[in-house]
Amino acid sequence: xxxxxxxxxxxxxxxxxxxxxxxxxxxxxxxxxxxxxxxxxxxxxxxxxxxxxxxxxxxxxxxxxxxxxxxxxxxxxxxxxxxxxxxxxxxxxxxxxxxxxxxxxxxxxxxxxxxxxxxxxxxxxxxxxxxxxxxxxxxxxxxxxxxxxxxxxxxxxxxxxxxxxxxxxxxxxxxxxxxxxxxxxxxxxxxxxxxxxxxxxxxxxxxxxxxxxxxxxxxxxxxxxxxxxxxxxxxxxxxxxxxxxxxxxxxxxxxxxxx
Numbered sequence: 001x002x003x004x005x006x007x008x009x010x011x012x013x014x015x016x017x018x019x020x021x022x023x024x025x026x027x028x029x030x031x032x033x034x035x036x037x038x039x040x041x042x043x044x045x046x047x048x049x050x051x052x053x054x055x056x057x058x059x060x061x062x063x064x065x066x067x068x069x070x071x072x073x074x075x076x077x078x079x080x081x082x083x084x085x086x087x088x089x090x091x092x093x094x095x096x097x098x099x100x101x102x103x104x105x106x107x108x109x110x111x112x113x114x115x116x117x118x119x120x121x122x123x124x125x126x127x128x129x130x131x132x133x134x135x136x137x138x139x140x141x142x143x144x145x146x147x148x149x150x151x152x153x154x155x156x157x158x159x160x161x162x163x164x165x166x167x168x169x170x171x172x173x174x175x176x177x178x179x180x181x182x183x184x185x186x187x188x189x190x191x192x193x194x195x196x197x198x199x200x201x202x203x204x205x206x207x208x209x210x211x212x213x214x215x216x217x218x219x220x221x222x223x224x225x226x227x228x229x230x231x232x233x234x235x236x237x238x239x240x241x242x243x244x245x246x247x248x249x250x251x252x253x254x255x256x257x258x259x
Contacts, residue, residue: 003176003228005183012224015091018098021219024087029215031080036060036211038072045069060207078113081120084222085112088153091223092230108156116152119159123148143177144170150229169232180228184221191217 015021040061064072089105090098123145131138144167151162170177191213199206 005180008224008227011227012220014095015223016220020098020101025215025219032211035076038069042066042069085153091226092154115159143174
């Protein structure tokens with residue numbers, strides 16, 4: 001089954017506008033602000049009083065020192081990974097079931113969190129190496145491993161198994177998945193324009209608005225990703241069932257990828 005980008009986008013938008021979608025976006029915004037607050041506070045602590053006087057008026061920070069800022073940023077990072085797991089599991093439900101955040105989305109959180117972090121590190125290193133060698137290998141790996149997080153959070157797979165599963169599912173659909181990524185990038189870019197305009201007038205308001213917009217765009221993007229995964233995985237299941245009809249077929253050992 002080929003990927004229908006329009007259906008994936010409409011499904012993502014539908015799930016974003018549910019009560020659960022809005023709730024998850026608000027939580028995401030809060031965690032992004034928490035992480036930014038910690039990071040800015042740690043950076044500001046390195047500055048001289050003269051230097052921080054300007055920074056205090058243009059960035060979100062607290063006078064909590066380097067250790068306090070680093071601790072706050074670390075906490076935000078840990079919670080952001082956990083929220084990613086929750087969001088992936090939540091948007092895997094039908095829109096009709098998202099009147100509130102579904103139960104069970106935090107099950108086995110510690111194990112899944114560790115698996116996801118490992119998978120993200122391996123995925124990040126592989127994609128980075130691809131971009132260092134040449135741009136095309138990096139894009140190829142980025143698209144091929146795009147469903148890794150879904151397989152870890154939704155299917156409960158280990159990090160390396162999830163990487164392999166993502167590779168297999170993306171096979172034959174890499175061009176359409178690349179196209180989907182371009183569409184999501186353009187949507188994110190267009191959504192950021194108003195925040196950039198506001199930032200010229202008031203940097204702090206622009207920063208906060210940027211996190212608000214980013215929160216909703218991120219939940220939408222994850223919902224679209226999961227919708228694409230569900231499309232392709234249901235197609236694989238349908239193909240498998242159709243082939244399992246008891247009819248003997250000739251094996252093709254040519255190695256050619258007909259997908």
